[in-house]
Amino acid sequence: MNSSITNNESLRIEPIGHIRSDFISPFGIPRQPGLANAARASLVLTPPYDDPLSVRGLDEFSHIWLTFIFHLSPTRWKPLVRPPRLGGNAKMGVFATRSTHRPNRIGLSLVALEHIDTRNGVTLTLNGADLADGTPVVDIKPYLPWLESKPQARSGFAPEAPPLFQVTFSNQAAQQLAARPDSENLSALIQQVLAQDPRPAYRRRPDTRIHGIRLRDIDVRFRATQENVLEVIELAAI
Amino acid sequence: MNSSITNNESLRIEPIGHIRSDFISPFGIPRQPGLANAARASLVLTPPYDDPLSVRGLDEFSHIWLTFIFHLSPTRWKPLVRPPRLGGNAKMGVFATRSTHRPNRIGLSLVALEHIDTRNGVTLTLNGADLADGTPVVDIKPYLPWLESKPQARSGFAPEAPPLFQVTFSNQAAQQLAARPDSENLSALIQQVLAQDPRPAYRRRPDTRIHGIRLRDIDVRFRATQENVLEVIELAAI
Numbered sequence: 001m002n003s004s005i006t007n008n009e010s011l012r013i014e015p016i017g018h019i020r021s022d023f024i025s026p027f028g029i030p031r032q033p034g035l036a037n038a039a040r041a042s043l044v045l046t047p048p049y050d051d052p053l054s055v056r057g058l059d060e061f062s063h064i065w066l067t068f069i070f071h072l073s074p075t076r077w078k079p080l081v082r083p084p085r086l087g088g089n090a091k092m093g094v095f096a097t098r099s100t101h102r103p104n105r106i107g108l109s110l111v112a113l114e115h116i117d118t119r120n121g122v123t124l125t126l127n128g129a130d131l132a133d134g135t136p137v138v139d140i141k142p143y144l145p146w147l148e149s150k151p152q153a154r155s156g157f158a159p160e161a162p163p164l165f166q167v168t169f170s171n172q173a174a175q176q177l178a179a180r181p182d183s184e185n186l187s188a189l190i191q192q193v194l195a196q197d198p199r200p201a202y203r204r205r206p207d208t209r210i211h212g213i214r215l216r217d218i219d220v221r222f223r224a225t226q227e228n229v230l231e232v233i234e235l236a237a238i
Numbered sequence: 239m240n241s242s243i244t245n246n247e248s249l250r251i252e253p254i255g256h257i258r259s260d261f262i263s264p265f266g267i268p269r270q271p272g273l274a275n276a277a278r279a280s281l282v283l284t285p286p287y288d289d290p291l292s293v294r295g296l297d298e299f300s301h302i303w304l305t306f307i308f309h310l311s312p313t314r315w316k317p318l319v320r321p322p323r324l325g326g327n328a329k330m331g332v333f334a335t336r337s338t339h340r341p342n343r344i345g346l347s348l349v350a351l352e353h354i355d356t357r358n359g360v361t362l363t364l365n366g367a368d369l370a371d372g373t374p375v376v377d378i379k380p381y382l383p384w385l386e387s388k389p390q391a392r393s394g395f396a397p398e399a400p401p402l403f404q405v406t407f408s409n410q411a412a413q414q415l416a417a418r419p420d421s422e423n424l425s426a427l428i429q430q431v432l433a434q435d436p437r438p439a440y441r442r443r444p445d446t447r448i449h450g451i452r453l454r455d456i457d458v459r460f461r462a463t464q465e466n467v468l469e470v471i472e473l474a475a476i
Contacts, residue, residue: 009374011251011307013342016333032385049341053317056331060394067305067344069249079291093294095254095378103287104251106305106377108346110386136247139344140333145391146398147270148348153383156298160384 015136017045017122019068022189024133026072028198028213028220031084032098032161033109034128035196038188041111041129043137045122052118055140059116063143064124068107069136070100077103085162088201092157107135110143164195166229173232182216190220194230214238253374255283255360257306260427261370264310266436266451266458268368269322270336270399271347273434276426279349279367281375283360290356293378297354301381302362306345307374308338315341323400326439330395345373348381402433404467411470420454428458432468452476 021041023029030036043066045054058064080091081099094102112127124140167190169177177183177190197204198213206226210233212219219236259279261267268274281304283292296302318329319337332340350365362378405428407415415421415428435442436451444464448471450457457474 009253011253011374011376013249013251013344015247015249016341032382034385051317054331055333056318056329057334057395058331060392061334062392063388065346067346079289080294091294093292093296095293096295096299096380098379098382102377103254104376106251108303108305108377108379110388136249138249138342139340139346141336141346142334142393142396143388143391144270144336144393144396145389146393147272149387149389149391150301150348150381151383151387151389153381153387154298154300155380155382155384157295158380158382 013138015046015069015138016049016140017043017137019043019129019131019133019135019137021129021131021133021135022216023131024216025214026132028193028215029132030130030193030196033111033130035161036130036189036192037112037128038185038192039129040185041126041131043124043126043140045124047121050121052122055116055118055122055124058113058124058140058142061113061142063110064113065139065141065143066107066109066111066129066131066137067139067141068109068131069138070102070105070107071134071136072132073100073102073105075105077101082201083157084201085158086201087204090157106138107131162196163228165197167191167194167232168229169232170234172234176235186216189215190232194220194222194232197224197230199224212236251376253284253307253376254287254378255281255375257281257367257369257371257373257375259367259369259371259373260454261368262454263452264370266431266453267370268431268434271349271368272366273399274368274427274430275350275366276423276430277367279364279369281362281364281378283362285359288359290360293354293356293360293362296351296362296378296380299351299380301348302351303377303379303381304345304347304349304367304369304375305377305379306347306369307376308340308343308345309372309374310370311338311340311343313343315339320439321395322439323396324439325442328395344376345369400434401466403435405429405432405470406467407470408472410472414473424454427453428470432458432460432470435462435468437462450474
């Protein structure tokens, strides 16, 4: 065994592409992939990685792994974090969580691959991505179900998807939504995103405070006046 | 959507720890995790990441993701690679494979977590790791089965684990093995590693050539005189 390794290595990596998505600010991005399939997301490869040959055969896979950088997170990290699912009180080790505040800020996300466009460079259309617009992606790998599907795996304090909130729309919000060309898809997106309660864990109780999350070109303003229900108040221009 | 992104970003990451394993040379390392559970492997975290707090709660998970760097692979990459499972002839896009020769050299491996030792820094005992001794690890994440287990996912040209070879031992090899204190476990390890046929894809036919792979402190010398059978000739000192 090699015991001569020291800890002064530094590795340089560079993005192979960037995400374009509906999630234009960090607040409101789903905390896991697969829940907001109304979200539009694509991965645009950048030169020299955008050679169509580099994705030959990838269309034979329904799901892919994206390794990316949480570029909106601070580079500073702490050994303990407060997972939202534990209500923001209990602290867990950063490596026992999928927190965005972590050493090297490396993210890993399993997304459905919808389409590959190689007419002008390479653009992958994704489904169920939980990635901020502008996210630098550093690797793509095919998902191997016979290797990576472990339904019996034990997952302790994160045994299942967090429960979902009910989402309602005020009359004003419903009218604003109806007037938009993307009303149907945007309505689904807002519901999917708010159902996960994007409020910070320490604020997760009914109150009269109005919160906002930015999706596409709008600021979705909402409040939580009842337990487990979020009401969309209005769609404000950004 | 942010279209102002240029491709001149460079990201610096550093190892949070290193692998210690039976795989002391790149030749013979299983091409996927989980197949060689007789292999000894551990992940030793390095300062400042070796704070026991950073892994608090990780023992609640049976499986973990390791993101690591294929440090023995060249930094040079090509858009097309030849997956061993396709016999070394067909070329696929590098991002459609799990090849070690890839941009940024980032590896991803799902391994079973056996034990966490926090008495002196942090050491994780792993099972089923397919990682070279000395591999720099850049992230640890818990495996979330309700999110990452997708048994129905389509995986095209890699629909299942590659077929296994039969492994036999010459009298000489059997005697050398029996004389070792780790004979039982080493025998299992040799069989698990050779069953995957570690020969380069272009050499995968019966011949009289003698090959060698290094495991622990020995050079396992073998040949493939019949179809789908590898015979261990001798265990040579390194």
